[in-house]
Amino acid sequence: MPMTRREFMAASVGSLVVTSAPGMLAETSNTPKPWYSIMRRCGQINFNETDPLTMDPNAWMDYWASLKVDAVLLNGGGIVAFYPTEVRYQHRSEFLGSRDLFGEMVAAARKRDIRVVARMDCNYAYQEALDAHPEWFECNRDGSVRRAAECPWLFKTCMFSTYFTEQMPAIYREINQRYAPDGFFTNGWPGTGALEICYCPTCRKIYQDQIGGVPPESTDAQSPVYRKYYAVYMERIAEIWKSWNEIAREKNRDSVYVGNLGGALRTVKDVKRLGEVAAWFNADHQGRSENTPIWSCAEQGRVAQSVMDGRTITNVIGAYSDSQPVWRHSSKPAAEATLWMAQVVASGMVPWYHWLGGSPQDNRWREPGRLFFDWLAQNEPHFRNRRSLSKIAVLYPQSTIAFYRSEGKHDRRLNNMVIDPVEYIEGLYYALLEGRFLFDFIHQENLTPERLRPYDVLLLPNAAYLRDSECQAIREYVASGGSIFASFETSRYDEWGTEREDFGLADLFGVHVAGDVIGPFQNSYIHMDRPHPILEGFGETRILPGPEFRVSVGHIEPGTLDLSVIPYYPVFPPEMVYPRKPRTQEPAAVFRELGNSRVVYLPGDVCRTAWRSGSPDLIQLISNSVEWLMRQNAAPVKVTGKGLMEIFAWETEPGFALHILNYTNPNATRPFIREFYPIGPLRVQFAPPAGKKVSRVRTLRAGRDLPFEQRERGVQIEVPAVRDYEVIAFT
Numbered sequence: 265m266p267m268t269r270r271e272f273m274a275a276s277v278g279s280l281v282v283t284s285a286p287g288m289l290a291e292t293s294n295t296p297k298p299w300y301s302i303m304r305r306c307g308q309i310n311f312n313e314t315d316p317l318t319m320d321p322n323a324w325m326d327y328w329a330s331l332k333v334d335a336v337l338l339n340g341g342g343i344v345a346f347y348p349t350e351v352r353y354q355h356r357s358e359f360l361g362s363r364d365l366f367g368e369m370v371a372a373a374r375k376r377d378i379r380v381v382a383r384m385d386c387n388y389a390y391q392e393a394l395d396a397h398p399e400w401f402e403c404n405r406d407g408s409v410r411r412a413a414e415c416p417w418l419f420k421t422c423m424f425s426t427y428f429t430e431q432m433p434a435i436y437r438e439i440n441q442r443y444a445p446d447g448f449f450t451n452g453w454p455g456t457g458a459l460e461i462c463y464c465p466t467c468r469k470i471y472q473d474q475i476g477g478v479p480p481e482s483t484d485a486q487s488p489v490y491r492k493y494y495a496v497y498m499e500r501i502a503e504i505w506k507s508w509n510e511i512a513r514e515k516n517r518d519s520v521y522v523g524n525l526g527g528a529l530r531t532v533k534d535v536k537r538l539g540e541v542a543a544w545f546n547a548d549h550q551g552r553s554e555n556t557p558i559w560s561c562a563e564q565g566r567v568a569q570s571v572m573d574g575r576t577i578t579n580v581i582g583a584y585s586d587s588q589p590v591w592r593h594s595s596k597p598a599a600e601a602t603l604w605m606a607q608v609v610a611s612g613m614v615p616w617y618h619w620l621g622g623s624p625q626d627n628r629w630r631e632p633g634r635l636f637f638d639w640l641a642q643n644e645p646h647f648r649n650r651r652s653l654s655k656i657a658v659l660y661p662q663s664t665i666a667f668y669r670s671e672g673k674h675d676r677r678l679n680n681m682v683i684d685p686v687e688y689i690e691g692l693y694y695a696l697l698e699g700r701f702l703f704d705f706i707h708q709e710n711l712t713p714e715r716l717r718p719y720d721v722l723l724l725p726n727a728a729y730l731r732d733s734e735c736q737a738i739r740e741y742v743a744s745g746g747s748i749f750a751s752f753e754t755s756r757y758d759e760w761g762t763e764r765e766d767f768g769l770a771d772l773f774g775v776h777v778a779g780d781v782i783g784p785f786q787n788s789y790i791h792m793d794r795p796h797p798i799l800e801g802f803g804e805t806r807i808l809p810g811p812e813f814r815v816s817v818g819h820i821e822p823g824t825l826d827l828s829v830i831p832y833y834p835v836f837p838p839e840m841v842y843p844r845k846p847r848t849q850e851p852a853a854v855f856r857e858l859g860n861s862r863v864v865y866l867p868g869d870v871c872r873t874a875w876r877s878g879s880p881d882l883i884q885l886i887s888n889s890v891e892w893l894m895r896q897n898a899a900p901v902k903v904t905g906k907g908l909m910e911i912f913a914w915e916t917e918p919g920f921a922l923h924i925l926n927y928t929n930p931n932a933t934r935p936f937i938r939e940f941y942p943i944g945p946l947r948v949q950f951a952p953p954a955g956k957k958v959s960r961v962r963t964l965r966a967g968r969d970l971p972f973e974q975r976e977r978g979v980q981i982e983v984p985a986v987r988d989y990e991v992i993a994f995t
């Protein structure tokens with residue numbers, strides 16, 4: 265019998281002291297935990313400039329108190345001050361009159377024991393500020409000042425200017441002095457998206473002194489100037505973040521600064537670096553539009569977890585209809601909002617429910633928030649997670665997502681076909697949902713033996729751009745008994761896209777690059793050469809659909825092929841649709857056993873093709889591969905029964921919690937979920953770690969205890985039905 269990775273680790277290192285691991289709260293015995301690290305619910309009413317005319321602080325705080333929130337975010341200042349500011353060039357709301365709306369709201373919140381975070385905006389200022397301090401503002405290449413797209417009377421501030429080091433600190437200090445809030449939050453800054461290039465005199469000087477040359481025209485990762493700019497830019501964000509955090513704590517040592525991040529799978533700024541400066545990570549992923557799948561919120565949770573190590577992560581839920589187009593003042597359907605909130609908590613984040621405007625005409629959003637938050641409050645201890653129980657890690661390939669084939673252009677292209685780099689991970693993600701696997705994301709810059717230790721398997725969905733050190737960490741992981749799955753161009757380039765002579769991981773893949781990426785192909789196939797556990801369950805076929813693109817790889821030893829490439833042949837006209845070659849010696853997959861480790865490498869872009877085509881064969885090929893890498897029965901949780909669902913399992917303060925999100929819905933891949941289609945009965949097998957005993961099993965949504973059987977392989981239960989979401993608490 266081959267050893268499992270866990271047994272191998274135990275045998276080889278004896279007793280190990282784990283000081284930190286993914287998903288684990290950093291616990292120190294004698295420092296009290298900051299208030300935001302134990303916060304479970306959060307609300308935000310976003311004021312508009314006219315709100316001082318009508319806003320009723322007590323009515324609003326009664327609503328937030330009914331949600332049992334720990335904290336509310338209230339507009340302090342920045343673009344518009346909602347208090348009688350004395351800071352020059354900070355614009356007071358024209359409608360403020362004799363009111364101090366922020367102060368009144370703070371008082372109403374405190375009366376109800378709710379903490380207050382001042383919501384700020386550092387991104388724009390008025391003409392008056394521009395006249396006095398033109399150096400605060402971003403410029404275009406021609407020297408003109410940048411204006412807000414929809415509100416041209418507002419001007420974009422430059423983060424390299426003293427607006428960020430003098431004006432914003434002056435505003436924070438004034439608010440601190442008068443109200444001593446529990447934190448500051450900046451809307452829209454720094455974000456995780458693409459870097460801005462500013463041509464203001466300050467930025468030109470930075471280019472000259474620190475980078476050399478002039479600001480680039482494009483954000484081309486291939487350009488050495490852009491790479492230096494990226495480093496300077498990330499350094500500036502870190503410096504501002506740290507300084508604002510210090511200023512936040514000048515008056516109230518428990519206070520904190522939190523920036524605005526998010527972006528779900530799409531990030532360009534280095535989230536690992538951002539996670540290092542953030543005491544609290546706020547993910548501004550409020551909803552979805554177009555073809556975004558419903559599970560996008562859970563994806564956001566996983567990205568944030570991959571850099572936060574169990575520290576506080578909030579996710580903003582837009583209670584308004586933030587589809588395409590956006591309706592800021594219309595409620596999102598209750599079912600969509602509920603499933604979004606459910607993903608926030610299932611993935612270990614804290615929900616932050618958000619509405620815009622102090623005098624809503626549409627109040628349908630209120631009750632879904634109240635119901636969900638009330639339920640959360642009733643079951644609070646079960647959402648205090650200690651660690652994830654997953655044994656599968658998915659590498660979050662940030663460099664690939666940020667820069668893969670960008671070449672400085674907006675469109676990413678592969679042999680002239682426009683591609684979207686998140687589709688590689690989306691395809692793998694979908695296969696993991698269908699396969700009901702528990703998994704975590706691990707950021708590529710976090711590939712240390714310590715962080716990889718809990719995982720038996722590491723999955724690399726076209727992680728094309730990897731550092732040498734990251735390739736080495738993966739190699740060491742395999743040497744220590746870990747198993748890997750990799751696809752397409754994984755390790756073909758360094759983190760900026762400079763091509764290597766061969767795969768950085770060629771020794772693990774067992775094949776070498778033999779040519780460029782070829783495709784796109786329709787009508788290409790994979791030949792099944794001989795039986796293999798991964799190829800079980802396909803039924804009466806000897807071929808599988810082939811990927812749209814593939815890396816040409818060299819032949820492997822005759823007689824060792826499991827799957828081989830059948831070259832593309834025409835799609836039209838039908839008379840011409842026949843294979844010119846029935847099979848080749850070029851592998852379409854490599855399945856290897858190296859000591860205690862297993863390796864699956866697919867030279868095709870199988871993950872992306874699976875996502876775009878929806879091919880059940882390709883999804884099954886990925887899912888079977890993961891199953892084979894996991895070895896039989898190694899999964900801590902097994903859920904059987906019909907339906908598309910996502911599962912999370914956590915060790916919690918009272919025991920363990922298994923979260924099941926029901927995505928079985930005609931609106932799963934476009935907005936909006938408007939009703940639920942219950943699934944069940946589901947059979948669940950749960951193996952508690954280290955043989956811990958379970959004395960009670962309770963479904964927290966349905967609110968009932970379940971009978972269970974405790975067998976050698978774990979606890980067996982039957983969940984009668986899951987409507988929207990269920991949390992099964994094992995205590």
Ligand SMILES: [Zn+2]
Pocket residue numbers: 401402403422423424425462463464465466467
């Ligand atoms: Zn600038």
